[in-house]
Amino acid sequence: MRRPRHPRLIMNCTQCEERISDYVENALTTADRSAIDLHLQSCGACSELLAGVSEVLVWGKTFPVYESPAWLAPRIIAHTPRVARESWTDTIASVWKWVIEPRTAMAVFTATLVLGWLGGLAGLSPNWVTVVRNPAAIYYGAQSAVNRAYNEAVRTYYSSAVVAEIQTRIEQLREIS
Amino acid sequence: MHTSDAELVKGCLAGDHVAWETIVRQHNRRIYNLAYRFTGRFDEAEDLTQEIFLKVYRTLNSYRPESGALMTWMVRVGRNHIIDHYRKFKTERTHTDSLEVEYEKAEENPERYASPAQALEKRELSQRVHRALLRISGDLREAVILRDLEEFTYEEIAGMLKLPLGTVKSRINRGRAELARLLQKESRG
Secondary structure (H helix, E strand, C coil), rough: CCCCCEEEEEECCHHHHHHHHHHCCCCHHHHHHHHHHHHHHHHHHHHHHHHHHHHHHHHHHHHCCCCCCCCCCHHHHCCCCCCCCHHHHHHHHHHHHCCCCCCHHHHHHHHHHHHHHHHHHCCCCCHHHHHCCCCCCCCCCCCHHHHHHHHHHHHHHHCCHHHHHHHHHHHHHHHHH | CCHHHHHHHHHHCCHHHHHHHHHHHHHHHHHHHHHHHHCCCCCHHHHHHHHHHHHHHHHHHHCCCCHHCHHHHHHHHHHHHHHHHHCCCCCCCCCCCCCCHHHHHHCHHHHHHHHHHHHHHHHHHHHHHHHCCCCCCCHHHHHHHHHHCCCHHHCCCCCCHHHCCCHHHHHHHHHHHHHCCCCHHHCCC
16 A cells, blocks of 8 residues: 655644644744645634634733832842841751651651660660659660670670681691691 | 942842842842733732742852843742742632722822723733633643743753653643633633
């Protein structure tokens, strides 16, 4: 079957609408332009669409420029802060604003819960009555927990098979030498 | 005496309030019109103009005179602010200021219009399209305004909206077509 020589000459409404802006802005190839011209001759709906789009473009070009109210500039000037750049107090204020944001507070709360739960799993369970009576107990409690964990790690290290093997080898080497 | 943009900005950054006043007085009309074109409401345009100027003041140290005129930079800041504002309050507004409100404003504020009757006649025409504009979706409206009212190129709009060029072209085309249909519907009553 022979292909038509100018396939774009057969244009439907959808294709015409897709190119309507390019048509009014003269951004089409001659072939595409001719195809649209041909379609417009026989399509009332697309001709109306073209008229409407052209009206929109004219509207854009003739849109009135309004005077701003006389009081606007003084109001802007009166509301402008005296410092152009952010000072350290502005920085602190913005950090504080961030801290008290509900999202941040929720994140801190969730992190506390998760850490508490992990601590519970690891056997770190604070005695709340003691904590309330003596807040320093938190520090001492944490210190003893760290000491316990350190001692446990050292014990595990020295009792592991690998370390024992290495020590044995070192002893043997010493004996040989 | 003519003061360059660079000198004005330098003055502002050094705390010279007169320099800032000069910038505000020179450019508030342009920013006001930019805001009005997006919102179709004078009261909203007034508030947005003030917000944009405060934003400009806070970020003035990021302006580079070698990269273009202060006005161009301010329009960019303003446009981004308006687009953010649009996206933040995605409520679909379907009306502009009514002609009655406009007439009252014209009577109260004669210096704003050379001839109130003449200005309103002109405005009635533009209002038809602007009303239709506020009825199309935010994405299409944004693209049409940037292209047809602000006269940015397709490439510039793609850069501003961080969208592929093809998407921008398609949005503008669809926006214009929807506007054309709404106008036809309105004129048929």
